[in-house]
Amino acid sequence: MTNPPPEADDEFESVLAYLKESRGFDFTGYKRTSLMRRVQRRMSQVGAGTFADYIDQLQVNADEFVALFNTILINVTGFFRDPDAWDYLRDQVIPALLAERSPEEPIRVWSAGCAAGQEAYSLAIAFAEAIGVDAFRQRVKIYATDVDEEALAQARQASYTAAELEGLPEGKLEEYFEQYGGRYSFRKDLRRSVIFGRNDLVQDAPISRIDLLVCRNTLMYFNADTQTKILERFHFALAPRGMMFLGKAEMLLSHTRIFEPLDLKRRVFRKVANSPVGYSHFVSHGYPGRRPADVSGLDQLREHAFSASPVAQIVVTGEEVTALINQQAEIAFGLSERDIGRKLWDLDVSYRPVALRPYVEQARLERRSLRIKDVEWRRAGDVVWYEVHVNPLLGKEKSLLGVSVVFHDVSWARLLLTELEHSNRQLESAYEELQSTNEELETTNEELQSTVEELETTNEELQSTNEELETMNEELHSTNDELQTINDALRxxxxxxxxxxxxxxxxxxxxxxxxxxxxxxxxxxxxxRGAEELWGVRREEAEGTHLLNLDIGLPLAELRPVVRDALGDAESSAELTLDAINRRGRAVVVRLLCSALRGAAGKSQGALLMMEEVGRPG
Structure with missing residues (x-):
């Protein structure tokens, strides 16, 4: 093949420059020969004779960008595509992510635009290699989303040809895949940690509290405004100091934006905490002339937006004074503007439908968001279920401005859960019946097959029967595959x-x-769990047992009067230091705090004991 003339190279570079300026994606890092060949292939399909003609096509037809990107990124999905970037993810990003979290803390990963699932399963392999298979199954959840239902169906099957597995590192095929005929299926025990679902990045709400967000070569299909909205959603989705992994063709984010670059070459970024989210934080290098519109009256706009929010919300200051109450909170909990300026603990909403004080205190002290699930609220004869979010509001340098308490009405989710549980039981019952039938049919097939093999040389009629049984066996395998799909959905x-x-x-x-x-x-x-570790009695053994009947190394006789005081007096609180025997049979000194469990009416409804080993007897 002859080299193109120099002027053709200049014209081709003008196409790449136009893609960079108009869509904000940089293909200059791709090999020029293959890149030019793919662009010329698309030009021939639309009848563009020169690169200048093709730029005209792009200017008048916005849909042509999608067709061009699809042509450039042939076979874009694959296992560990761009090995250098994945090596950096495994060697640097994942170890850093794990170092910032405790060994028991769950890890949430989002693969946005997962296509046929190779990227999601690559992430599963990378994390399993980093923390071990057992810890992976217990800690890691990988949420893989796409808008293409056919691609998601293929991804859920987790079955690939040998050609589709070419990107796997050496030795990983045997370790993480099982062969069935000419195809390879991803390990079922690890597959359960990968959850597939449909999500439109433009319209649907993002998945929250994500530690690592992977979205490679997906943003390029959107214009600049839409990219901005998606990146704002990604910023919201990420947990504090969460990381984002983009594709190599996507433009770099500015150092002053809401994502801090960790490695620009490999497109790895970290969320900048408490940074303002706005259009100016996502402006691509190709838009130097764009200026934000002049917006006035923002304070009044924010006030009305907060008040009109469809979710009940209360905001308190750092001194626990009620600062803001929106309309939904007033309607739901009988509040009014007169309650603004009062201490939160002087309001009924501070202890019903849920006691807010410990959660607000925890959010203030730990500077992290908390969720309270399954909060029941009976109102005018109806039952409403809330999920309460307690969020610290932090200013510059992580100074505490206040705490926001948001009541999300999840009554519909409770109803859905009930229906799902009922459907789940029905499907499990049907699956068990079908499995039993399948086993019986397989047993029958084996017996008939044995008889056919003995008589096939002498009896042509039995040979015909044998062929029919083989067909039946294939149908049974097909039925078994369908049942497996149902089982995956149930999981x-x-x-x-x-x-x-x-x-x-x-x-x-x-x-x-x-x-x-x-x-x-x-x-x-x-x-x-702390009580289990201290006394060696499991939760299921302890709960429901009378305290004085519990066989542990704590001197219960000394504890009895203190507990009785707490049961009789709602204001009772006592601290003891006791000699005890821990679960290992060692003599220890235990500091014990006993306080009354005070109910809404101010009476004791029980006792709360906190026990902590503080040393050994002198």
Whole structure:
């Protein structure tokens, strides 16, 4: 093939410059020979004779950008595509992400624009390699989304040809895939941590609290304004100090924007905490002349926007004074403008439908957002379910401005969960029946096949029967595959239900000290992990047992009068230092705090014990 004349190279560079200026994507890092060949292929399809003619086509037909990008990015999806960038992700990004989190803390990953799933499964392999298969199954959730339902269906199958697996590092095929005929399926135990779903990046709400967001060569299909909106959604989706991994063709973000570049060459960025989100933070290099419009009256606009929000919201200052109440909060909880300026704890909403004080205090002290799930509120004979978000409002240098309490009405979700559980039970029952039938048919097939093999040389009629049985076996395998698909869908639903229940457990579990909650009869209502570690009694053994009947190394006789005081007096609170025997049989000194569990009416409804090992007997 002869080299193009120098003037053709200059004209081709003008096409790349136009793509960079008009759409904000840089293809100059691609190999010129293959890149020019693909552009010329598209030019021939639209009848453009020269590069200048093709630029005219792009100017008058915005849809041509999508067709061109699809032509340039042939076979864009693949395992570990752009190995150098993935090596950086595995060697630098994932270790840094893990170092900032405790060994038990869950990790949430979002693969946006996942196509047929190769990128999502590449992420699964990378994290499994970093923390081990067992820890991966317990800690990591990978949410893979796309707008293409056919691509999502293929991704859920997790089945690929040998050619589609060419990007896998050496040795990973045998470790992470199982061969069925001429195709390879991703390991089922790891597949359960990858959740596929449809999400339109432009219209649908983003997934929240994401630690690592991967969106490679997807933004280029949108114009500059839409890119800005999507990047703002990505900024919202990321957890504090969350990281974002883009494709190599996408333009670099400015150092002063809401994403801090960690490696510009490989397009890895970190979320900048507390940065303002606006159009100016996402302006591409190709738009130096764009200026924001002059907007006045923003304070009044923000005030009306807050008041008209469809979600009930209350904002308190750093001194716990009620500063803002929107219309939905007034309607839902009987508040009014007269309550602004009062202490939050003087308002009924501070303790019903849920006691807010510990969560607000925790959000203030830890500077992190909290969620309170499954909050029931009975109002005018109706039951409303809320998910309450408690968010610290931080200023510059992480100074606390106040705390926002948002009540999200999730009654529809509760109803949906009930329906899903019912459907889940029905599907499980049907699956068990079909599985039993399948096993019986396979047993019958084996018996018939054995008879056919013995008689096939002498009886042509039995040979015909044998062929029919083989056909039946193939149909059974097809039925089994369909049942497997149903099973995967059931697991996906189960994982979603698990996510809804995990948070309720996490608050009690995350407290390292031993926590025991007693009812008025001194029976144990709650027994956390710290208590298990201290006394060696599992939660299921302790809960429901009378405290004085519990066989542990704590001198219960000394504890009895203190507990009885707490049960009789709502203001009771006591601290003891006791000699005890821990679960390992060692003598220890335990500091024990006992306080009454005060109800809404001010009476004791039980007792709360906090126990912590403070040393050994002198």
């Amino acid at each position: 996906d639903r189960s994982l979603e239900l698990d996510d809804l229940n995990d948070f309720l457990e996490s608050v009690l579990t995350s407290i390292q000290a031993g926590i025991v909650v007693l009812d008025t009869e001194m029976r144990i209502k709650a027994w956390n």
